[in-house]
Amino acid sequence: MPKVIYTSPDGRAHTVDARIGASVMETAVKHGIPGIVAECGGALSCATCHVFVATSWIDQTGTAEDFEDEMLDDATTPRQSHSRLSCQIRLTDEFDGLEVTIAPEQ
């Protein structure tokens, strides 16, 4: 089970065991991690699961493309180079230890 470490906007870290195949968003929502709103439940329609991927992980997660890229351009918290919508990152064993920081405003 890959572990994902979420840092909330208030600076607190939360470590969660994720199900393989689940998204970073889904894992957070199911465990009630504060800060990820995820209104659309992963349909890439709301941009309320915005995270900053730790720079050491960005090669693995990849960067945003297409509609995700467009939505991040106008996300509530201004995007950074390592911004992603966490519903678009699917977890495998290779993501064990993934660190993301949740954007302060969704």
Place this chain on the structure above:
Amino acid sequence: MTQDQATEQHTGILVVGGGEAGVAVATQLRTLGYAEAVTIVGGEPYAPYQRPPLSKGFLNGTEDEESLELRASEFFEEQRIVVWTGRRVEQLDLGTNCTGGVATLDDGSRVSYDGLALATGASARTLPGIPPGLRGVHTLRGMADAIALRAALDGSAEVVVIGGGFIGLEVAATARSRGARVTVVETMSRLLQRLCAPPLSEHCLKVHRDAGIDVLLDCSVASLRASHGAVTGVELDDGTVLRASLVVVGIGAVPDIELAQAAGLRCQRGVVVDAAGRTGRVDVVAAGDCTVQRHPHRVDALLGIESVHNAVEQGKAAAHVLLGLEPPAPATPWFWSDQGDLKIQMAGISDGYDDHVVRKVDDRLTVLYYRHGNLIAVEVANNPREFMILRRALDKGHHIDRDRAEDVATPLRELVQSP
């Protein structure tokens, strides 16, 4: 179990319904620091789950039952939210002085409560006159429906979808992507008639026809043809018969209000509430698809806002109301639908508009709706960038000049004006 043997229990807040609205009420109560027992009674035999993927990712096999769970079971345990699945509330006695009441469940057990949240949802409307038990005829509302429909889609080469709303078109697009021959039959003169205005309807029609879906407008179903207990075709009112091994009926939903009505709450199609779920009794709230609220633009009209966003926001607000706290101001309602490659996003209620602006570039469409000069709603297809800007403008009450918006070369971001 008879009444005499029935168990008696007490809970602080009883939530009837385990969908998005019910879960939102329960979790928000904890966020607000409520310490007494919270119990959710869900009629379906599944832990609370997301409904939107049932007609999309779940149907095409990219999502499974586990991925649809709204929260992990550990989360409910940690939050001390008790979730009963597969049990129904049969009767409510609201009591006389607005300080709680008693619910009777289908096993005869009784639960007394201090506060009650009704989040009973809605049921799929069925086509009258279909013989019960006819194989090959499906509606789609819950997990069990989706499991059955997914299995039925596997062997179906000819699919007829009755109803050109979100659910019907999402199912049609999924069936088409799996190679079936698909016909959509819609009684009105355009698709999505109840949900959006004509520009998006036309756009949607073109996309589905280009994908090879046969869309019949102004067309009603006269009867279903069947053989050996299974559907074989759909007869239209002009006598045409469409062959079908699978018929999906997607003609809307009916709020589940039997409990509320029998208990004496005010109902008119749905349970009548405000945006914060107030029913008129301080100890009873209602939220989500079982409710109707004041129409934002039409005097004396009531509106059911069937969306995840409304269910969650109204549920959260209703939790405030139950605790005697001031609920947050209501946010602009919004909706989405994914139909094959067509991504629709809508915000605000367009019904009641007196002016509109269409921005169209290739397969991207944006429609802005105005009333008395104010932006009241937006609809986009495959244009998430503009949706992000417009939804925020609606939420914040910002203005966008209608004449300047007509120029598609001007980015919308440059047109947003604070009041």
